Amino acid sequence: MMNIKSFVFNPFYENTYLLWDETKEAIIIDPGCYEKYERDELIGFVASEDLKVVKIVNTHCHVDHVLGNYYLKDHFKCPLWIPENEAANYESVSVVASRYGIHGYTKGEPDELMKEGDTLKVGNEECSIIEAPGHSPGHQLFYFQNEKVLIGGDVLFRQSIGRTDLPGGDHDTLLNNIKQKVYTLPEDTVVYPGHGPETTIGFEKVNNPFVRG
Numbered sequence: 001m002m003n004i005k006s007f008v009f010n011p012f013y014e015n016t017y018l019l020w021d022e023t024k025e026a027i028i029i030d031p032g033c034y035e036k037y038e039r040d041e042l043i044g045f046v047a048s049e050d051l052k053v054v055k056i057v058n059t060h061c062h063v064d065h066v067l068g069n070y071y072l073k074d075h076f077k078c079p080l081w082i083p084e085n086e087a088a089n090y091e092s093v094s095v096v097a098s099r100y101g102i103h104g105y106t107k108g109e110p111d112e113l114m115k116e117g118d119t120l121k122v123g124n125e126e127c128s129i130i131e132a133p134g135h136s137p138g139h140q141l142f143y144f145q146n147e148k149v150l151i152g153g154d155v156l157f158r159q160s161i162g163r164t165d166l167p168g169g170d171h172d173t174l175l176n177n178i179k180q181k182v183y184t185l186p187e188d189t190v191v192y193p194g195h196g197p198e199t200t201i202g203f204e205k206v207n208n209p210f211v212r213g
Contacts, residue, residue: 002125002147004192007042010034011100012064015194016042017151018051023123026051029142029151030059030194031068034102039071046076056108057120058082059153060139061090062166063097065194069108079111081120083131085138087113089168114140127151132181134174135162143185150201152191156182158199161210175211183213 005018009032016033020026026046033039046053053076058065061082073080082090090110097105114120116131120142127149130141135154139162142151154162156178164171182191187202205213 002122002144002149004149005045006192007033007038007045009038010064010067011102013195014064015192015196016068017192018042018045019122019125019151020049020051021123021125024049024051025123026053027120027122028053028056028068028072030065030153031056031072032064032066033068033072039068039075042068042072043075053078056080057114057142058086058090059141059151059194060136061086061093062136062154063093063100063102063105065153066090066093066108067097067102067105070106071108073108080108081112081114082110083138083140084113084115085131085133086136087138089136089138092167116140130181132174132177133168134164134170134172134177136166137168141182143189148186148189150182150185150189150191152182152193154194156191156199156204156208157193157196159204159208160196161208162194178211179213183211 007016014032017029127144189201
């Protein structure tokens with residue numbers, strides 16, 4: 001059985017997720033921890049549960065989702081995986097961070113470029129990687145079929161969707177990917193988004209004002 005712990009970090013109120021199962025192997029998805037107390041909170045929880053972090057993963061590479069990449073990769077001595085079509089986006093984060101007044105950012109070098117169809121393991125659990133651009137050029141979703149869980153990043157929120165006015169964003173592309181790649185998942189799938197509370201596919205198909213199922 002997979003466990004999911006969420007943390008809300010940085011000025012953008014970004015959701016960072018820690019996933020693990022009975023093997024105690026864990027992955028960190030979208031580490032947005034910027035301040036020392038944020039990093040300490042996450043690391044302290046990992047220690048309290050006696051977990052072994054085996055990789056750090058990004059759904060996409062906007063500044064608020066990658067601020068902790070370097071520090072956590074170095075601390076846990078584990079690889080960093082990013083979407084293959086987010087590499088250029090990732091290169092621009094240092095410039096973007098400075099524009100938002102975020103200083104001291106250091107880029108963590110990726111070890112693996114993920115593509116759609118690849119699989120991602122968390123202990124004994126396995127998920128499929130779904131590419132769903134629109135919010136960003138190479139945004140990916142992580143779907144755990146056995147657990148009926150979707151780590152959705154900034155594609156779909158509770159009664160909202162990701163913004164599309166950033167470089168590489170496209171509104172129509174985002175809506176089409178929600179309809180074709182998200183809303184086709186089972187309605188009881190729980191969506192853990194990059195911001196805000198979790199939701200379900202079924203709820204959004206009926207209640208999301210931007211895209212109905």
